[in-house]
Amino acid sequence: MSLKKLFLTLAMLLVLAASVATGLLFQRIGENIVDDWGRRIVEIQVRYDSARLQKPLQREIALAFQMAESNALRQWVVAGEDPALTPAALAEMESFRRNFRDQNFFVALVDSGAYYFNDRNEQYSGRELRYHLDPEKSDDAWFFRLVEEGRPFHLNVNPDTELGITQLWIDVLMTDNGRIIGMVGTGLELESFLREIVDIGQPGITTMYVDLNGAIQLYRDQNYIDFASIVKPEGQKNTVDLLLDKPSDRTRLMHMMADLRDRSEEESLVLSEFVSVEGKRQLAGIAYLPEIGWYQVSFIDLAEFMPLAHFLPVAMIFLATLVFAITMFYLVLQRLILNPLARLETNMQTVSDGRIPSADLPRGHGEVGQLITHFRQMANAIRNHTEELESKVRERTEALETLARTDALTGLANRLGMQFALEREAKRSIRRGSTYGLIWIDVDEFKDINDTLGHAAGDEVLKRIGTLLEREVREYELAARWGGDEFLLLVMPDDVHALQVAAERIRKTIEHEAAIDGRTVTASVGATLARSGEDVEAVLQRADEALYEAKHSGRNRSHAIL
Numbered sequence: 001m002s003l004k005k006l007f008l009t010l011a012m013l014l015v016l017a018a019s020v021a022t023g024l025l026f027q028r029i030g031e032n033i034v035d036d037w038g039r040r041i042v043e044i045q046v047r048y049d050s051a052r053l054q055k056p057l058q059r060e061i062a063l064a065f066q067m068a069e070s071n072a073l074r075q076w077v078v079a080g081e082d083p084a085l086t087p088a089a090l091a092e093m094e095s096f097r098r099n100f101r102d103q104n105f106f107v108a109l110v111d112s113g114a115y116y117f118n119d120r121n122e123q124y125s126g127r128e129l130r131y132h133l134d135p136e137k138s139d140d141a142w143f144f145r146l147v148e149e150g151r152p153f154h155l156n157v158n159p160d161t162e163l164g165i166t167q168l169w170i171d172v173l174m175t176d177n178g179r180i181i182g183m184v185g186t187g188l189e190l191e192s193f194l195r196e197i198v199d200i201g202q203p204g205i206t207t208m209y210v211d212l213n214g215a216i217q218l219y220r221d222q223n224y225i226d227f228a229s230i231v232k233p234e235g236q237k238n239t240v241d242l243l244l245d246k247p248s249d250r251t252r253l254m255h256m257m258a259d260l261r262d263r264s265e266e267e268s269l270v271l272s273e274f275v276s277v278e279g280k281r282q283l284a285g286i287a288y289l290p291e292i293g294w295y296q297v298s299f300i301d302l303a304e305f306m307p308l309a310h311f312l313p314v315a316m317i318f319l320a321t322l323v324f325a326i327t328m329f330y331l332v333l334q335r336l337i338l339n340p341l342a343r344l345e346t347n348m349q350t351v352s353d354g355r356i357p358s359a360d361l362p363r364g365h366g367e368v369g370q371l372i373t374h375f376r377q378m379a380n381a382i383r384n385h386t387e388e389l390e391s392k393v394r395e396r397t398e399a400l401e402t403l404a405r406t407d408a409l410t411g412l413a414n415r416l417g418m419q420f421a422l423e424r425e426a427k428r429s430i431r432r433g434s435t436y437g438l439i440w441i442d443v444d445e446f447k448d449i450n451d452t453l454g455h456a457a458g459d460e461v462l463k464r465i466g467t468l469l470e471r472e473v474r475e476y477e478l479a480a481r482w483g484g485d486e487f488l489l490l491v492m493p494d495d496v497h498a499l500q501v502a503a504e505r506i507r508k509t510i511e512h513e514a515a516i517d518g519r520t521v522t523a524s525v526g527a528t529l530a531r532s533g534e535d536v537e538a539v540l541q542r543a544d545e546a547l548y549e550a551k552h553s554g555r556n557r558s559h560a561i562l
């Protein structure tokens, strides 16, 4: 895997890991914040709700206690509902009725079982005695049970089947010298009370009030309320665990309730615990309200109340910054290291393929820069060396080529060199319609020179003739040793006559200047003029024939065939 791919994969893995870590971190931080704040909020909420509930209730309870202590009422009851005292007693009842929140009252008497009631609409004015309580009737059991329990006051949520209304009843015992003689109080219309006090419609918050047994007394959904719980046997009550998903949560709540009751002197103590309600993790806040003998239980759905989504923008900004930083790091890495290295690698590949590296190398920084500089120096050295080598090879090749076309003894062109020159001239002749002359020289009785004067003398003769012929040709003409004692001149005569003159002059020059060891050296010379576009072989043939003629007409002659 290339470094580029490796770092890209690494960068992507980093982004992925950073995203997961950020997500987990923010979820953890968010949950901690929400849990921490949730506990504070639930505490405040419970205190606030309990104050809101107790304020109206306490007023009603205090009023009910006043009513229970009313002399007019007590005297009337003790006197066995003396008709003479009844108007004053009814007036007292009416007076309290007007003061109660829902403007109703009840008075229930132990001895006679009489039950007096009037309401806001005064529909029972003049006939306040509604009925007589019957210990045998289950609807009246609440009264006899409360009298039996002897608690000074009690809150009772109960539908009154006789009257056809459901109320939160405030029941206060009326006593005379320690003897319970009756019960007075008022009823708060449950629906409006729940609407105004309990179900305040705050999203994510559910409040309820339960009695010492955990039986639900006030809750926005009346179906859950444990009506007349005072007379219900244990096990049949609608308790708080109806809302809880797990039995373990119920146990924990019950423990908290017991703990709160033990510590009821600690004012406004609120305990909180996470529980599962209707499949959601909710924070339950519980407070004991000793004045009314109930607990307040508030469930806060923190996911709705303080959604973790609120932390999302912060998490997104954090993540975006992280991704941006990693991307920038990768881009800088790519620009400063990966790209220069990739180009360097391409150049190195060129070198390893035996080609000349490109002069266009990237610039780099730091160690990469040093690496590139060293490679550049190395590449330049290779390039210079290669060019030098190539130049030398070219020179040597040219020298070899020259050598291959040169006669070692005389320094003239050899047969190969002459053939090249002839081919070139023949092509030019075709191209330009030009012509050229050939002069063929053969040393006379050279074998004899060798035989008599020695082979070295023979060589010397050949060298001298070479020098003479070299002198005879012009710059653009060529003298060559054709082989053995034969020489060939490629000449450019102006005309036939000039060719004949040149051939004769060469013969004479040899005769006069090539003598060795006192022995005259002569040569026979044949000459011919190439015709326009004529084949080289044909011209050579004719020159050879001219030479043959010169030889056979007595040697040391020049002869031209035109």
Ligand SMILES: Nc1nc2c(ncn2[C@@H]2O[C@H](COP(=O)(O)OP(=O)(O)OP(=O)(O)O)[C@@H](O)[C@H]2O)c(=O)[nH]1
Binding pocket: 409, 442, 443, 444, 445, 446, 447, 448, 450, 454, 455, 456, 457, 458, 459, 462, 483, 484, 485, 555
């Ligand atoms: N010294 C010397 N002799 C050579 C060289 N090349 C060829 N020869 C000799 O040159 C002689 C050429 O002789 P021929 O061409 O047969 O005849 P010739 O003796 O010149 O007689 P004509 O040409 O008929 O006049 C031969 O004996 C060759 O051995 C050389 O490089 N040096």
